[in-house]
Amino acid sequence: MAAQPKPLPVHQPSYLEGGGIAGWLTTIDHKRVAVMYLASALFFVAFGGLEAMAIRVQLWRPDNHALSAAIYNAFFTMHGTTMVFLVVMPLLLGFLGNFLIPLQIGARDVAFPRLNALSFWLALVAGILLHLGWIRGGLPDAGWFGYANLTERYFTPGLAVDWWVIGLLVSGTSTVLTGLNFLTTIIAMRAPGMTYMRMPMFIWAQLVTSILILIAFPPLTIGLIFLLFDRFFDTHFYVASAGATPILWQHLFWLFGHPEVYIMALPAFGIISEVIPTFSRKPLFGYPMMAYSVCLIAFLSYGVWGHHMFATGMGPVADSAFAITSMLIAIPTGVKVFSWIATVWGGSLRMTTAFYFALGMVLEFTIGGLSGIMHASAPLDLQQTDSYFVVAHFHYVLFGGVMFAILSAFYYWWPKISGRMLGERLGKWQFWTTVIGFNLTFFPMHILGLWGMPRRTYTYGADMGWTHLNQLETIGAFILGIAFLFFYINIFKSLISGERAPADPWDGRSLEWSTPSPPPAYNFATIPQIRGRDAWWILKYGRAGSRGVAAYMSGQAPSQPQAGEPAFVEGIHMPAPSIFPLVLSLGVGMMGLGLIIDWYRIILIGAAVVVLSVIGMGFEYADFGEESHDPEHAPSSGGIDVRKIGVWSFIGSECVFFASLISTFIVYKSRSLAGPGPKILNIPLTSFSTFILLMSSLLMVLALAATQRGDKRWARIWLGGTVAFGLIFLCGQVYEFTSFCHEGMGLTTNLFSQSFFVLVGFHGGHVAIGVIWLSVLLVAAMTGKLGRSRALSVELAGLYWHFVDVVWIIIFTLVYLMQAVPGA
Amino acid sequence: MSDFAEAHGAQVRHPGAATYLIIAAFLVVLTAMEITVFYVHALRPVLVPVLIVLAAAKFALVAMFYMHLKYDGWLLTGVFVFPMMIATVLLVSLLMLFAYLSNHMAPLG
Numbered sequence: 001m002a003a004q005p006k007p008l009p010v011h012q013p014s015y016l017e018g019g020g021i022a023g024w025l026t027t028i029d030h031k032r033v034a035v036m037y038l039a040s041a042l043f044f045v046a047f048g049g050l051e052a053m054a055i056r057v058q059l060w061r062p063d064n065h066a067l068s069a070a071i072y073n074a075f076f077t078m079h080g081t082t083m084v085f086l087v088v089m090p091l092l093l094g095f096l097g098n099f100l101i102p103l104q105i106g107a108r109d110v111a112f113p114r115l116n117a118l119s120f121w122l123a124l125v126a127g128i129l130l131h132l133g134w135i136r137g138g139l140p141d142a143g144w145f146g147y148a149n150l151t152e153r154y155f156t157p158g159l160a161v162d163w164w165v166i167g168l169l170v171s172g173t174s175t176v177l178t179g180l181n182f183l184t185t186i187i188a189m190r191a192p193g194m195t196y197m198r199m200p201m202f203i204w205a206q207l208v209t210s211i212l213i214l215i216a217f218p219p220l221t222i223g224l225i226f227l228l229f230d231r232f233f234d235t236h237f238y239v240a241s242a243g244a245t246p247i248l249w250q251h252l253f254w255l256f257g258h259p260e261v262y263i264m265a266l267p268a269f270g271i272i273s274e275v276i277p278t279f280s281r282k283p284l285f286g287y288p289m290m291a292y293s294v295c296l297i298a299f300l301s302y303g304v305w306g307h308h309m310f311a312t313g314m315g316p317v318a319d320s321a322f323a324i325t326s327m328l329i330a331i332p333t334g335v336k337v338f339s340w341i342a343t344v345w346g347g348s349l350r351m352t353t354a355f356y357f358a359l360g361m362v363l364e365f366t367i368g369g370l371s372g373i374m375h376a377s378a379p380l381d382l383q384q385t386d387s388y389f390v391v392a393h394f395h396y397v398l399f400g401g402v403m404f405a406i407l408s409a410f411y412y413w414w415p416k417i418s419g420r421m422l423g424e425r426l427g428k429w430q431f432w433t434t435v436i437g438f439n440l441t442f443f444p445m446h447i448l449g450l451w452g453m454p455r456r457t458y459t460y461g462a463d464m465g466w467t468h469l470n471q472l473e474t475i476g477a478f479i480l481g482i483a484f485l486f487f488y489i490n491i492f493k494s495l496i497s498g499e500r501a502p503a504d505p506w507d508g509r510s511l512e513w514s515t516p517s518p519p520p521a522y523n524f525a526t527i528p529q530i531r532g533r534d535a536w537w538i539l540k541y542g543r544a545g546s547r548g549v550a551a552y553m554s555g556q557a558p559s560q561p562q563a564g565e566p567a568f569v570e571g572i573h574m575p576a577p578s579i580f581p582l583v584l585s586l587g588v589g590m591m592g593l594g595l596i597i598d599w600y601r602i603i604l605i606g607a608a609v610v611v612l613s614v615i616g617m618g619f620e621y622a623d624f625g626e627e628s629h630d631p632e633h634a635p636s637s638g639g640i641d642v643r644k645i646g647v648w649s650f651i652g653s654e655c656v657f658f659a660s661l662i663s664t665f666i667v668y669k670s671r672s673l674a675g676p677g678p679k680i681l682n683i684p685l686t687s688f689s690t691f692i693l694l695m696s697s698l699l700m701v702l703a704l705a706a707t708q709r710g711d712k713r714w715a716r717i718w719l720g721g722t723v724a725f726g727l728i729f730l731c732g733q734v735y736e737f738t739s740f741c742h743e744g745m746g747l748t749t750n751l752f753s754q755s756f757f758v759l760v761g762f763h764g765g766h767v768a769i770g771v772i773w774l775s776v777l778l779v780a781a782m783t784g785k786l787g788r789s790r791a792l793s794v795e796l797a798g799l800y801w802h803f804v805d806v807v808w809i810i811i812f813t814l815v816y817l818m819q820a821v822p823g824a
Numbered sequence: 825m826s827d828f829a830e831a832h833g834a835q836v837r838h839p840g841a842a843t844y845l846i847i848a849a850f851l852v853v854l855t856a857m858e859i860t861v862f863y864v865h866a867l868r869p870v871l872v873p874v875l876i877v878l879a880a881a882k883f884a885l886v887a888m889f890y891m892h893l894k895y896d897g898w899l900l901t902g903v904f905v906f907p908m909m910i911a912t913v914l915l916v917s918l919l920m921l922f923a924y925l926s927n928h929m930a931p932l933g
Contacts, residue, residue, distance in 0.1 A: 690855055701890045
């Protein structure tokens with residue numbers, strides 16, 4: 001018989017109880033990690049908010065000098081960077097995603113709990129690095145998009161941009177790990193019966209967002225790595241005088257930047273798709289189309305980056321292609337808006353603050369969406385580029401759309417998170433001041449933009465006629481500040497004396513409402529059997545949802561999880577806490593800090609900490625490399641282990657990483673102004689290296705086959721052979737690099753050399769990591785710890801090794817054998 | 825097999841050593857063909873398409889047999905192939921965009 005959520009005992013400790021400070025520092029509980037993301041975002045939003053207020057004060061009147069131009073530049077740069085990377089994404093993914101995904105899919109945690117904690121600590125380290133400029137070196141001031149070549153050391157000396165580059169690299173790593181974790185969790189850990197078409201729409205949004213993260217962040221990472229090389233190692237990836245083009249940065253940045261808009265918007269859509277049905281007391285209208293729309297939006301979002309670059313002159317074909325895809329994306333987005341409206345239509349509405357914000361989001365986001373379609377038109381966009389119209393548009397999307405959704409989510413899920421209700425009265429005050437303040441601040445920007453006021457302008461002349469609207473905007477910004485004051489007061493009051501929240505205060509539809517408020521550490525005493533969409537609603541009222549409406553209309557309270565029968569919780573095995581995610585993140589932070597302040601001892605210490613932490617994590621559990629999971633809901637059920645899905649997801653992301661590197665090599669290989677070119681490449685040597693690497697793949701699969709059949713001796717031999725062949729390949733690469741240096745081609749010689757060394761060097765780095773990984777397995781095999789039961793560990797390492805091999809197949813062809821073919 | 829396994833076509837049976845050796849032989853032959861094509865000047869006009877086909881064949885052999893995509897079901901194939909397609913589109917798009925840029929901008933240097 002299908003398992004149902006069992007009633008929970010009266011005093012089950014919630015996830016918030018126990019452990020003290022050490023418990024929080026070592027926690028890997030997804031809910032605690034979520035709360036730490038929340039605390040971190042609320043800390044950084046104070047910075048971002050105050051920077052915004054300062055910007056508005058500066059623009060209050062013409063020829064104002066309340067701030068210096070340099071500080072003004074730093075503030076708008078840090079405002080954008082902070083809000084995108086340290087506030088909105090952490091709130092949507094780290095906070096809401098972390099808290100809700102396992103609860104909504106009926107799981108006890110995410111697939112990789114320690115990786116999850118690592119993501120948080122890395123995000124915190126990134127935030128700190130980004131803000132260390134307050135203490136030393138100054139704040140970055142090149143805009144949140146960091147356009148090249150303004151970010152080059154020649155134009156922006158000092159440490160400010162260095163903090164930005166390193167901070168964003170760490171932040172990006174954290175986000176990719178989160179995406180990988182969520183993707184694996186949603187694919188593999190859904191409760192029995194929860195098919196894809198039964199998932200809550202918030203889960204759909206998080207699933208697609210995770211995929212988007214994995215394919216959108218690698219181009220940014222590559223762009224930042226090039227910038228890092230330019231600033232620290234004197235390469236010229238973005239220096240026009242060396243033959244390079246700063247446009248490369250714009251492509252790499254917007255390849256990330258536009259999907260990033262949807263990385264923020266899709267979870268917001270998911271939130272609204274949860275809140276509106278609950279308070280309309282109707283199922284979500286057009287669920288399948290909503291799910292398909294999420295997928296289509298994400299897919300199209302990867303093909304619209306060029307609309308940020310119409311002004312760079314991409315040509316009529318590219319302009320037309322990007323214009324068409326940018327217009328097309330309005331269709332699935334429109335589907336969502338109409339579905340929300342249709343859900344509300346005819347519903348039994350409950351006008352709570354959460355619902356207010358959800359409705360507000362639909363309206364404000366639609367305005368932002370409509371001005372977005374205007375940007376899809378290349379001729380019109382040329383008039384709007386770099387004007388305040390653009391600022392208005394993206395604030396209507398990111399504040400009107402995303403922040404309204406986050407606030408709606410706050411009022412909706414806060415009772416579940418904290419166990420306390422938020423005040424509705426203060427909430428309504430907050431809503432109306434937010435609506436008034438937001439529209440006063442950002443709507444006039446449309447007009448100012450069309451009048452020609454450039455964005456990022458430090459000040460303006462009195463004769464421009466922009467004064468009154470700017471003053472209106474500044475007043476609006478302060479009203480918005482008051483709105484957030486209401487918000488903070490509401491949270492404070494709730495925590496101190498808020499009404500205790502029942503398990504299901506809104507008569508919710510999804511599984512999280514079946515747990516106590518706040519939930520216990522293990523989430524579910526028994527993993528529920530899912531019978532349809534709106535899983536909790538069906539469990540409460542049966543499949544015919546209309547019976548629930550009838551019960552509500554007749555004043556009958558819906559059934560709640562009742563205190564009483566103790567749940568059978570003794571058998572639940574939760575992952576143990578770990579200090580290593582925190583320590584590893586500190587090591588990463590030390591490496592970044594050391595690189596920036598040019599103190600190599602700190603880099604070495606940081607690197608040692610990172611290596612030791614990775615080893616520590618590897619051997620932390622008896623089953624080395626394995627996370628402890630509750631056996632009742634083993635995520636490896638069905639033959640595909642979560643780790644295998646995780647490694648494949650990582651490999652998928654790496655495809656885009658190497659594609660970005662290879663593209664740059666091909667573009668730059670024949671643009672060098674001086675020095676050796678592709679003819680210097682040694683084909684016979686590389687052919688031999690290629691043969692060695694291909695044969696290492698053969699040895700690797702033979703090692704796996706031997707491990708799977710329990711043949712320890714041959715497993716050792718084949719693993720040893722793979723490691724040896726990997727080392728031979730690396731030696732060949734070292735010889736090749738050394739000989740190039742002797743022939744006068746170093747890293748900074750020309751565009752060919754720098755793009756070659758970075759591409760091939762990164763591949764070599766991957767090979768080196770693979771050799772280390774395989775060496776650990778070899779040691780385990782030599783000590784008799786690599787039995788048949790751990791064949792999966794060999795398979796995972798093998799997957800990575802084969803991927804490194806296939807990347808080399810591509811590099812060998814495109815870089816070496818096609819050396820005579822001119823680049824783009 | 826559980827719902828999850830059925831839903832994702834999960835299988836765990838992998839080929840044996842004989843298959844791996846045959847694939848290795850194919851890889852060696854294909855690599856030899858690549859190098860030959862590189863050195864034969866008469867083949868220069870078709871160098872690019874031939875090399876791309878040969879590299880794609882090697883790539884597919886490793887992915888399907890050594891990485892077991894042929895045996896592990898559609899889920900893992902999807903997790904790999906979708907980003908792979910995106911990566912390919914990205915590469916081709918950037919090359920085309922920069923080709924246009926190079927042809928229509930002022931000479932460098």
